[in-house]
Amino acid sequence: MSALFDVVLPVFLVIGFGYIVAWRGLFSESAVDGVMRFAQNFAVPVLLFQSIAKLDLSAEFNIPMLIAFYAGAFAAFGLGVFGARRLGRTPEEAVAIGFVCLFSNSLLLGVPITERAYGPDALAGNWAIISIHSPLLYTFGITVMEFTRARGQNLSVGRVASRALTGVLRTPLVIGIMSGLAMNLALQAGLVLPGGFWDAVRMMASSALPAALFALGGILYRYKPEGDSRAILLCCFAALILHPLVTYGLGRLFALEVAATRSSVLTAAMAPGVNAYLFASIYGVAKRVAASTVLVATALSILTISMWLAILP
Numbered sequence: 001m002s003a004l005f006d007v008v009l010p011v012f013l014v015i016g017f018g019y020i021v022a023w024r025g026l027f028s029e030s031a032v033d034g035v036m037r038f039a040q041n042f043a044v045p046v047l048l049f050q051s052i053a054k055l056d057l058s059a060e061f062n063i064p065m066l067i068a069f070y071a072g073a074f075a076a077f078g079l080g081v082f083g084a085r086r087l088g089r090t091p092e093e094a095v096a097i098g099f100v101c102l103f104s105n106s107l108l109l110g111v112p113i114t115e116r117a118y119g120p121d122a123l124a125g126n127w128a129i130i131s132i133h134s135p136l137l138y139t140f141g142i143t144v145m146e147f148t149r150a151r152g153q154n155l156s157v158g159r160v161a162s163r164a165l166t167g168v169l170r171t172p173l174v175i176g177i178m179s180g181l182a183m184n185l186a187l188q189a190g191l192v193l194p195g196g197f198w199d200a201v202r203m204m205a206s207s208a209l210p211a212a213l214f215a216l217g218g219i220l221y222r223y224k225p226e227g228d229s230r231a232i233l234l235c236c237f238a239a240l241i242l243h244p245l246v247t248y249g250l251g252r253l254f255a256l257e258v259a260a261t262r263s264s265v266l267t268a269a270m271a272p273g274v275n276a277y278l279f280a281s282i283y284g285v286a287k288r289v290a291a292s293t294v295l296v297a298t299a300l301s302i303l304t305i306s307m308w309l310a311i312l313p
Helices: 002-023 029-053 063-086 091-102 106-118 120-150 157-169 172-188 195-206 208-220 229-253 258-268 274-283 287-311
Strands: none
Touching: 002 029, 002 106, 002 208, 002 287, 029 106, 029 120, 029 172, 029 195, 029 208, 063 091, 063 120, 063 229, 063 258, 091 120, 091 229, 091 274, 091 287, 106 120, 106 208, 106 258, 106 287, 120 157, 120 172, 120 258, 120 274, 157 172, 195 208, 208 287, 229 258, 229 287, 258 287, 274 287
């Protein structure tokens, strides 16, 4: 119970505050969208840039940990696609639903909850996962969707792949990650930047999570669960149960260290984020399922995260 109040509850109180002010009309939809655009397009990419620029890549890229996490993610995607097709969804809808199962909220929920549970020094594994999270999963999701949509259109493999790569490289989160990796290499090569530069980066980065969590609450208010209950339950099971369970099982098999186990399993246990809805929105399919799943799974994750905090060492 202490984990619920000390670790999980503060994060969800910020989300709940955003939800309440949007519900009561104290913050307009356009204002919520503006805060989220600021967070996702600017502050969060700067946070990623800062974290990855100073990450010890050689020490923190724990390959077994990454395999455990992403094996769970792709298992969730496979279940989502298979289940959606069994529910009568079109191939395009099935890919979008699979992406909802695939893309856990590793940054906006995973980072603050891990930090509150185990301290700032426990985040190295989270940053290693996040450094390839958006590039890998967006590339995978967009590629699968583009090939699914291209069936029967006689498009070349090169053209479809070019569409997918262009979509990925335009994503602000990916730009922040790639810039951070470039800066990391430059710093290792001897580049020295003035302290004022890093102070400005730190100021911008410090606003990212509070702003994003607050805006997430405001956005979730709009998406009320309507219909599609079986598809929503499928996504919640894949994201909240299957993904962390596979990650935990493989972590035990690989004998991961405690810190790596905590980072990988807790990140896997996070609900799908708004990016899952944005992906569905880009292609105009399964938007209601994606939005409703983000809302329902975020609420349910209060319980599942507390459970994992009790299980993890």
